Amino acid sequence: MASDDDDAVNIRVGQGISRRRVMRQLGAVAAVGSLGGLAGCSTLQRDGGDENGNGGNGNGNGGGNGDAPEYQLVELNPPPTDLNFGEEPPEREITMVTHDASTSFFDPTIGGLHDAANQLGWSANFTGPSGGFSVEDQVSTLESVVDSGPDAIATTIADSSAYDNVITRALDNDITVVTYNTLALSRDEMRDKYGQALAYTGQDQVAAGYVCGLAMLERLPDDASLVTPGLSDPGHAALSARADGMEMAIQQNSDIELTDRLNYTGDSNDGISRIENHLTSNTDLDGIMGADAFTWFIGNALENQGMTEDVTAGGFDLTTETLEHISNGRLDYTIGQDPYSQGYMPVIQMFAYLDRGMPAKDYPTGAEVIDEENIDFATERSGGWGDLRGYHDA
16 A cells, blocks of 8 residues: 555645535545546556656656556457357356345346346346355355356456456356456456456445545534544455545545544444444544445444434445435435446446457446435435346346
């Protein structure tokens, strides 16, 4: 991870800075961050110039002594298929594998997967551990998927080494692999492991965490002094990267202190209890942020302790519980990551590759801030994902 001074993104916040200006700055960071430009340690990574910054100055002038412009080096590897532009493309099969199939977070992803498959005439499957987050169970599922021989696999990669053998075996069997939602490897690391950089559809996790931290700063009172970052699993690469970004935003743009990261687990009873204990042990706490779909635990804990008016709270993802908490004033905001596109785009990119020869590219899904101003539309949209799943299941 780069130090706080490396590629620092400085946003003016606090007393005397208007809400409009802060939000304008936040939007700019979201746009930059979604392209992988924050602090050199984002999950959505781009190739760049040499270690001395040669290869461009970042201003589009093509020279000088500035930083190299960011770019994505795309390997032109022929697909394991015959290209025939003069005939109807054949039906193909894609399987999408997640690290946690127990959460409703992936309902929009499943909808996007089947929307794209239906448009192309493909068959599609979504699978993963039903008992909660488990890299071991996911890898076992991937082994079975490879044995079944689909044309393409889209998978999350939540650990930097656990997936090496199964992904290599898929590629050796001419199964094309792309990633989505969570990617614990850099492009160079994937080239070393797999001989190619697998395309990624999803957030730049550090940048998204940075946006979350800025959203917290924008909503804190002027005399705020203490904020807690939290997450459900410190071993989850994407969540840890988000927490890095949240902390970076607070440290770079304020003198507010951070507590140690709070591990509230993925179990609701244990998680809510841990947060309540943290709240009662830190009576001077001004804000708390969650890095994952279990942000709603924070809303429950604040309500249970009667502290919703005293502590600013936000986090990640658009679960029904989190949106309800925002509607009811128990949470102040949450960060969306467009899970629909995380299901839709991998299928479209696999068609373009397998039947048109165009290699898949990283597709950044950005970061959207949901709060009381736009919660009505976010809730309306969220309510449709179940209907979409029912439509595809019918």
